[in-house]
Amino acid sequence: MIGIVGGIGPMAGVDLYKQIVENTIAATDQEHLPVLLASLPNEITDRTSFLLGLTDKNPASALARVVMLLNNAGCTHVGIACNTAHAPQIYEPMVALLAIMGSRVELVHMIEEVIRQITLHPAQPQRIGILSTIGTYKTRIYQNRLEAEGLTPEVLDLPLHEALPQRAIYEIKAANTHIPQQPVDLVNEAILHLKNQGADAIVLGCTELGMIEERLDLQGLATFNPNLILARTLIERTFPHKLKHVLERG
Amino acid sequence: MIGIVGGIGPMAGVDLYKQIVENTIAATDQEHLPVLLASLPNEITDRTSFLLGLTDKNPASALARVVMLLNNAGCTHVGIACNTAHAPQIYEPMVALLAIMGSRVELVHMIEEVIRQITLHPAQPQRIGILSTIGTYKTRIYQNRLEAEGLTPEVLDLPLHEALPQRAIYEIKAANTHIPQQPVDLVNEAILHLKNQGADAIVLGCTELGMIEERLDLQGLATFNPNLILARTLIERTFPHKLKHVLERG
Structure with missing residues (x-):
């Protein structure tokens, strides 16, 4: 079971x-x-x-x-x-x-399995953009594991990370089932920033972000949904x- | 808990x-x-x-x-x-x-609570249309309890019940999360029949039907979702x- x-x-x-x-x-x-x-x-x-x-x-x-x-x-x-x-x-x-x-x-x-899927992906992404809470960001959960695999983590600067994915995640938590457009827009903006920084893949590294995956503009990047x-x-x-x-x- | x-x-x-x-x-x-x-x-x-x-x-x-x-x-x-x-x-x-x-x-x-909500409804519906599986239909779960409260259950004839709600429910079960339009159309047709028979309320008497409530044309009837x-x-x-x-x- x-x-x-x-x-x-x-x-x-x-x-x-x-x-x-x-x-x-x-x-x-x-x-x-x-x-x-x-x-x-x-x-x-x-x-x-x-x-x-x-x-x-x-x-x-x-x-x-x-x-x-x-x-x-x-x-x-x-x-x-x-x-x-x-x-x-x-x-x-x-x-x-x-x-x-x-x-x-x-x-x-969960994280080990996401890393495994990234290394197995046919597009062989190298610069992996990470969207997550500030907790996941600051403790470098994804960054450390990606670097151990010889991959490059791409993250936003801290103020931008706080203003975009962190804020979006807690707005999604507060909204429960009917998620408004604002957190979707915030995450889309974060994805654009990561793409401009050179990311060729995105990890939706917070379960709340997976819940809006279908509404996101993923810019054609390989996307990994941990859930x-x-x-x-x-x-x-x-x-x-x-x-x-x-x-x-x- | x-x-x-x-x-x-x-x-x-x-x-x-x-x-x-x-x-x-x-x-x-x-x-x-x-x-x-x-x-x-x-x-x-x-x-x-x-x-x-x-x-x-x-x-x-x-x-x-x-x-x-x-x-x-x-x-x-x-x-x-x-x-x-x-x-x-x-x-x-x-x-x-x-x-x-x-x-x-x-x-x-569940059924007792639905009956209680029907009797408390401000519109005081009297003729209650029932959409359900054939199992719920034939064992008269809702019909008996409604009659005990002095209300009139409205159900489809058996062939129509089999062709519309029963079929729709098992199509929803097979589809899981991405429910196609066909079962929605079948249930809408069933609702129209019940309204024409005189129903002034609808019980979505199968949990699968509650899952498509927002996509149904409920014809302005008072609607009861057991879930x-x-x-x-x-x-x-x-x-x-x-x-x-x-x-x-x-």
Whole structure:
């Protein structure tokens, strides 16, 4: 059974679940996969606030409790629908806690899977533009992993990153299901900047950004949606014969 | 914590979850409610096939197992995102099994809540058109409860019911997330028939139909979406101060 740590934000967990449904070969209800989505947003501190030092409370312990809930309910593979939660400052203590708590689930690491897809992409992109929260940006989650693969991360200057993707992400969180045009415009502006800086690919490195992918002007750049990649990996690891052929855009 | 029995179909459980998010007063991730969505579609027999005698396997036992999973994970209130599962032939044995298994959750009964909203509606509709699966239709789930309230159910003749809503529902299930125009047209035709028969309200009595509500031509009739009503009741019973003011259309 697949487990999803959702609620961070609530619609990002839903989006991951939808991506699993959409990428599963199934024509009837019964042909779909067993999935448990645990959304306990009230217990999980804002990841970016923690990474910026605005709160001392590491969301790692609440995240570990949610993973254990999924473990105890019978999940074998778990994905966390939040890029920022994969910052080593959060992810590593969470993994340590899970070992102590006796978790047996296999965690699928969203960022590692995105990096793998970038290295496998037929267009062989070299300069990878990153859109994310300030938490993901400042902890260099993507930058470090890309550089380790010999690729060049492209990011905006900090003031621009705050004014465009960071602002857009929190506007999407506040809007929930009916997302207005403003965050779409902000992200489009960010994409243009990254393209002008030389980026030949874009990582929508925050689950909220994946939710507006179809409304974005991606400037023809190869685009990587971490929630889509995580969904496909979760299917591949549990029920590989049920995985649809590539749906990826870009 | 709110529990959702999803997976029947998969997108109906997602829709119920989305309706909960959309009807919750919240501007940050942390202000959203704790929800667990269990989607185990592979174990649950098609409800309509059972009610029509096409299979002997009552989905009640698999449904009870999913409710117990939610109970054991700490849910206090549970909703089942499927109208047909509320047929007494399924619902009553499920409740009996849950008592034996020691369930402590409060089940929120979708159909009872829809009936309550119909009787409270300011337009006081009297002739209630019902769109549903053949399973819900033939077991008279809505018809019996409406008549008990002194209201008149309006349904299509069986051949028309099979050709329009029943067909549309299974087309929506097969399509998953990208629903084509054909089922929308079929349901619009069904609504016109019901209006011509004298209906002054419509119940979208299958969770798949609620998913296309915004694309339907509802002919100005008062409309009741069971997933929306169930979502609002679940919030009301758990965190009443978080319930948004009425969002209902129609």
